[in-house]
Amino acid sequence: MPADEPKKADSSSADTKDDIIFRKPESPDGPRVHKLIAECKPLDENSVYCNLLQCTHFADTSVAAEMDGDLVGFISGYIPPKQQNTLFVWQVAVHGKARGKGLAKRMLAELIKRDEAENVQFIETTITPDNEASWGMFRSFAYERRMPTEEFILFDSRIHFAGEHNDEHLLRIGPFNRDDA
Numbered sequence: 001m002p003a004d005e006p007k008k009a010d011s012s013s014a015d016t017k018d019d020i021i022f023r024k025p026e027s028p029d030g031p032r033v034h035k036l037i038a039e040c041k042p043l044d045e046n047s048v049y050c051n052l053l054q055c056t057h058f059a060d061t062s063v064a065a066e067m068d069g070d071l072v073g074f075i076s077g078y079i080p081p082k083q084q085n086t087l088f089v090w091q092v093a094v095h096g097k098a099r100g101k102g103l104a105k106r107m108l109a110e111l112i113k114r115d116e117a118e119n120v121q122f123i124e125t126t127i128t129p130d131n132e133a134s135w136g137m138f139r140s141f142a143y144e145r146r147m148p149t150e151e152f153i154l155f156d157s158r159i160h161f162a163g164e165h166n167d168e169h170l171l172r173i174g175p176f177n178r179d180d181a
Contacts, residue, residue: 018067018101022110025055025064025074032071033064033093040093042131054090060116061087063107065098072098075107079120087117089125092134104137105144122174126154128166135171142173149173 025033030052037043037051054062054076065073072095077087089111094103112120127134142149154170157163 020072020098020101020103020106021066022107023064023066024059025062026059027052027056029055029064029071029074033074033076036071036074036095037091037093039095043091043093060114061111063110065094065103065107067098070095070097073103073107075104075111077111079116083122083124085119086122086124087111087120089123092125092137105141108141121176122172124170124172126168126170128168130166138171138173145176147173147176 031048033051033055034045034048037045055064058076058078061077061079063073063075064071074091074093076090078090080086080088089108092104092107108123111117112123123138125134125138127138139149141147150172151169153167155161155168157165157167160168
């Protein structure tokens with residue numbers, strides 16, 4: 001590329017510690033995300049179409065993590081229309097070969113650093129009571145950044161799932177200053 005030609009903006013970043021690349025997902029990632037989630041039990045699987053929407057409509061608030069060309073991590077999230085200061089994290093998936101590297105917390109940190117999250121002061125997610133890995137990751141993320149948390153049942157098993165799914169507890173992290181996150 002000639003020196004006087006402007007450099008194309010890159011929406012990905014690499015973590016040199018283990019060569020994991022963080023980037024916004026794209027439409028071809030939809031089937032890859034679907035496969036990753038299927039390999040990350042006990043995560044609830046969605047349709048490939050849903051994963052395609054996550055990788056396109058919600059790309060600015062989702063993150064894909066690649067290692068050696070393989071998709072090893074994915075967070076889907078969005079900013080609710082009536083809560084412009086909140087990033088709702090829908091799902092976090094980390095492949096077994098990338099576990100033990102703090103990847104989930106690193107992807108979450110990547111998301112809240114983005115320009116699209118400049119007004120975000122809270123992170124919310126729902127977690128079933130028995131999902132110890134998710135509770136541990138989110139609580140650790142908040143603790144390391146000295147962010148307060150609160151929790152309550154958002155979707156009751158009996159009322160919302162006809163008793164066929166566990167309660168979903170809402171975990172709210174924040175408020176926080178983006179510069180300190």
